[in-house]
Amino acid sequence: MLNVTDKFSGRVGFLGLGIMGSPMALNLIKAGCDVIVWNRTKSKCDPLISLGAKYSSSPEEVAANCDVTFAMLTDPESAIDVACGKNGAVSGMGPGKGYVDVSTVDVATSKLINEHIKARGALFLEAPVSGSKKLAEDGQLIFLTADDRSLYELVSPLLDILGKSRFYLGKVGNGAAMKLVVNMIMGRLRILLSKKVGLDPSILVEVVSQGAISAPMYSLKGPSMVKSQYPTAFPLKHQQKKLMLTQDLRLALGLAESVSQSTPIAAAANELYKVAKSYGLSDEDFSAVIEALKAKSQDTA
């Protein structure tokens, strides 16, 4: 049976050695883990084998030979194929084993893989990452995990080798949802969307603040926006005026027009500030623009 300890001493499988998977598997090897790798294109295993990894010829074999198996695959289709397809990891799973899918997939895919893994009596953790190739190389990823808590605790020492932080988000699907929401760059929309899909917006603010898309402004305004508080630092009326009238936006819009570049987001943002002003929020902080989006969501609900 899997034991929860502060150090992971079992054998680790790694399926999918692409841009992200290769440096992640390499970091596990460098940290002294006993790693078995598999990749569809076998040649990508070779550098890792030369550094001490073992090789198995199918996801099924990897899972059968390991205590915990990670998968880092392109998309939902490949994640399902590698887990549930012919000679897939599921066939090698059983009681006492764990499957950690770190690919970016949708909620339905994560639930499907979870069901197949659970049907074998094994444990499942979804753990998509926020990060990039460089952050994978540097062991600085952010893990957005969900589902089996005991597997989360068990693999935490491994996640700490691969990343700088990890979030446990509860039921299956929440990791995938958080990853997809984080990847939406529109800050204010992120807060509303995360709320609507049942995520804690304050955790979202924290996740974003630690990733590559973090912005000091978002970290500064996010926590109070979550509480619907807008202590005035820069009044909304000035922001809207600025969007409409000041040189920087006018010139920027002019420049965009000169090369026929559409700038719909700037235009849409300005409309939202106008709506917020019409709600009497002119003297609130400009982050109160989120109220315009809340009202719009109610309009369309």
Ligand SMILES: NC(=O)C1=CN([C@@H]2O[C@H](COP(=O)(O)OP(=O)(O)OC[C@H]3O[C@@H](n4cnc5c(N)ncnc54)[C@H](OP(=O)(O)O)[C@@H]3O)[C@@H](O)[C@H]2O)C=CC1
């Ligand atoms: N790149 C980035 O900055 C980030 C990526 N991610 C996510 O990480 C995941 C991996 O991305 P990344 O490493 O960049 O992608 P890559 O394209 O570099 O690697 C994809 C991996 O999936 C394998 N694969 C694809 N299709 C199949 C299939 N049908 N059967 C078996 N194996 C398959 C590839 O195998 P093969 O070598 O044979 O092609 C390869 O190992 C994605 O979900 C991505 O969204 C998350 C954060 C950042």
Ligand SMILES: O=CC(=O)O
């Ligand atoms: O998926 C990409 C990321 O930066 O996160």
